[in-house]
Amino acid sequence: MTDNNIDGKVVIITGASSGIGESTAKLLASRGAKVVLGARRDDKLQQVVSDITNDGGHAIAHALDVAVQADNDAIVRLALETYGRLDAIFLNAGLMPSSPISALKTDEWHRMVDVNITGVLNGVAAVLPTFIEQKSGHVLATSSVAGLKAYPNGAVYGGTKWFVREFMEVLRMESAMEGTNIRTATLYPAAINTELLDTITDPGAAEGMQALYEQYGIAPERIAEVVAFALNLPADTTVNEFTVGPANQPW
Template sequence: MRNSEHAGFQEAYNMSVKNKVVVITGASSGIGEASAKLLAKNGAKVVLGARREEQLKAIVADIKGDGNQAVYKVTDVTNPEDVKQLVALAKTQFGGIDVIFNNAGIMPSSPISALHIKEWDAMIDINLKGVLNGVAAVMPDFTSQKHGQIITTSSVAGLKSFPGAGVYGATKFAVRNLMEVIRMESAQEKTNIRTVTLYPGAINTELLNTISDTATRSGMDDLYNAVGIGPDAVARVVNFAVDQPENVNVSEFTIYPTKQG
């Protein structure tokens, strides 16, 4: 192998979590919190966004207390300007951005016939438009620097249909399509933007707290109590994805509890 070829090969493979700047939405609990702490432990510089300031403040204090780097900004992903400012904080504080993890989401599942229309709107605004706002916030930087990674939390409800989760699943199916199209378009445009879509199963987080439909909540509680696992399982997958070299796109991960059928 010629020296120039060897140098290019090494550059492609010398990537890791260490020193990457990672913006995370929905970072005040669950998968977002677990991912932030693991990435920071492994040397990433994390920028946390969510609506609950006290939780964000405590998480950042924990990360800094361990000698790692983190900042936060109160962020409502339904507000495009909020997400832009979160990305701007990453650039001001850490000099750039390498990854955005669009993790904010809600799951007020119910039968369509129950007509919880306000909850439908909220899911579309957060689960879909919130992701689009994240994409829009990083796309100019990722395009100009010709690298970047967009990680987004979908759901197993984005892979197959579940009664009681029609609108929730619709938002998660949409995210699945969006991420793959971004990956394909970036390859065509030679901007090297990588995408990762996560499909978690029964992961024990605060997500069930958003379900107002009594019958649906009861069934979900039974499932999660029987088979649910902690958000660290997803955080390890996020860390793996961020750790991949720039010439590798690991695009989809389904994360089930072993006991979940």
Template sequence: MSKIIVITGASSGIGESSAKLLAKQGNTVVLGARRENRLEKITQDIKNDGGQASFRVTDVTVLSQVQALAQYALNTYGRIDVWINNAGLMPRSELIKGRVDEWDKMIDVNLKGTLYGIDSALPIMRKQSSGQIINIASVAGHATSIGSSVYSATKFGVRAISEALRKEEAAAKSNIRITVISPGAVKTELLDHVKDLETKQNLDAFYHAYAISSDRVAQAIAFAINMPDDTTMNEIVMRPTSQQ
């Protein structure tokens, strides 16, 4: 059955790849991100390929904008079947370098943006007695490394929020499924956020050697969505085969 799927951070990378794949599978996708020109192009690409898509410019750090995205989807299509909290930043650096502004941005986008998405979608799904929330975490949410402290903290947090939400919805018998996707090195724009030159050089080399296409993550997301409604993929951890 075709689903109405809302995706944040949909203007590139995992969000864009997921939107195109899910639309190709017959779903209707609603795209949210800050870059209107990118959203317009991706939406048109999907329509040119025979899919159904629309968008609304959304900054996930602003609750009212995330709520407006949810209300737009509800007003336009009558329901929200899947909400994908995908927007994320990864400006990694060692703590001694004190890049506090970057820490604040990661917390605002990666953690608060995820919470805002949950707050906007969950009441709608409760009224429907169905739905699925998919949160994009990271293998950095399973293990830390030099320079990953704040990024890892936000992604550990996404996993913690997701697991608590899973238990709450299971206890409520709401029929709402909660899924976490934790990718390893993936070719996206995340490295563009790294402004610390030493860290960026190391990450560029690592990603050049190992990173896989964002299409692979889109396939995992589609797999989780396409499971029967009585079964939830609680978490999918995925890495390039050669990544340790």
């Protein structure tokens, strides 16, 4: 399969300042995509844009809190105003402050819901009018293997990722029924070496997760390749789910 279906596409990527988002942005840009990058850390975003443009790619960035609908609307407008079209959005922003329920870290629970659930809803709400009008578009989202099975310390995080699974699947089905040709791809990564562990404040959960990732973790570029594969598929084909992780991890 060639890269012809990526070349020239305009793709919004959230959570693009590091990890999977940054790796995906750089890979897609290297294959001819025009990437529109969003995250809260504008300084890191601008560095990613600089890296891409210095390599001859096309990239712009917009400071973005996915939990704020207006921010999502603004990055869609930026993509359309700058590049004149929008082909895909990769909803990748996420938090994973794992902890046992009994620790009652309720502030972290609500922040996970804000970013991992509301952020996905806001991103879809921002792009859907454009995708429906043009009768094409691709929505990709990062769930987790914790969105496929339950794990101790992951009740709320896993719950948010189960939501992504359900929402994306219904979006795919309804789009097919409505004839809008909107495709979806939900990714379920296992241990991928990103900054995700930095948000864990519970000492026991942090220690256990750190040991797990040190043993099994693989590079975020592996997930970027899967995103590129999904975006490169012909317009009449969708692969709606990808479970991806280290070959030696028994997730």
